Amino acid sequence: MNEEWSEVFDECVQKTKLKRWIKVVTLGSPHVGKSSLIKSFCEKKVPKIYRPTVGIDYGCSNVQLVDSEVMVTFWDMSGHDDYKLIRQPLYKDTDICLLVYDESSNESFSKLGEYYKEFKLHAGKYGNIVVVGNKLDAVGTKSKSRSELEKWTNGHKLEVHQVSSFDYEDVANMFRHVLTTLI
Numbered sequence: 001m002n003e004e005w006s007e008v009f010d011e012c013v014q015k016t017k018l019k020r021w022i023k024v025v026t027l028g029s030p031h032v033g034k035s036s037l038i039k040s041f042c043e044k045k046v047p048k049i050y051r052p053t054v055g056i057d058y059g060c061s062n063v064q065l066v067d068s069e070v071m072v073t074f075w076d077m078s079g080h081d082d083y084k085l086i087r088q089p090l091y092k093d094t095d096i097c098l099l100v101y102d103e104s105s106n107e108s109f110s111k112l113g114e115y116y117k118e119f120k121l122h123a124g125k126y127g128n129i130v131v132v133g134n135k136l137d138a139v140g141t142k143s144k145s146r147s148e149l150e151k152w153t154n155g156h157k158l159e160v161h162q163v164s165s166f167d168y169e170d171v172a173n174m175f176r177h178v179l180t181t182l183i
């Protein structure tokens with residue numbers, strides 16, 4: 001490697017070391033679209049066929065925010081009870097936990113409390129918990145009556161977003177907002 005390239009290489013290594021790493025965990029009932037939200041943000045595509053996450057999926061992506069660049073690591077958990085023991089030890093050092101429910105499923109909304117407690121019990125110190133109502137397209141309008149939603153989220157002092165994985169721009173805006181709020 002010549003001297004010029006060596007300097008560029010060193011600079012890149014230095015920048016990578018300095019970059020802030022952010023750990024994002026997704027949690028919520030099976031089939032609510034946790035993996036889809038990540039795919040929507042990182043790849044601008046959402047698989048139509050349901051492939052349940054087996055245990056946990058891991059990935060990372062460089063994200064450019066207005067004033068900084070961050071490396072986001074995604075810890076995408078299966079929502080299935082069978083994987084509780086696998087996912088619980090992985091909550092440590094979480095910066096952002098996305099608690100996801102399906103706008104068209106009241107059951108998934110009513111289960112949020114269980115996932116919230118599970119996360120708090122095993123995470124130790126964490127950054128933010130954010131509630132995400134996904135599949136907004138399936139209900140046409142903001143389905144959860146604001147009062148029902150706000151009763152739960154305000155009670156726990158949680159920020160809430162209602163999106164559809166298929167609306168890539170909306171999903172990207174949500175992730176950017178959540179990441180920017182943290183740093």
Ligand SMILES: Nc1nc2c(ncn2[C@@H]2O[C@H](COP(=O)(O)OP(=O)(O)OP(=O)(O)O)[C@@H](O)[C@H]2O)c(=O)[nH]1
Binds near residue numbers: 029
């Ligand atoms: N209509 C609609 N369907 C969606 C949306 N997001 C995801 N889906 C569909 O919902 C199904 C489940 O999505 P996944 O992302 O695999 O769900 P998950 O929460 O990761 O499920 P587990 O890994 O089993 O916990 C898939 O068939 C997706 O195509 C959305 O915003 N709207």
Ligand SMILES: [Mg+2]
Binds near residue numbers: 036051078
């Ligand atoms: Mg999944």
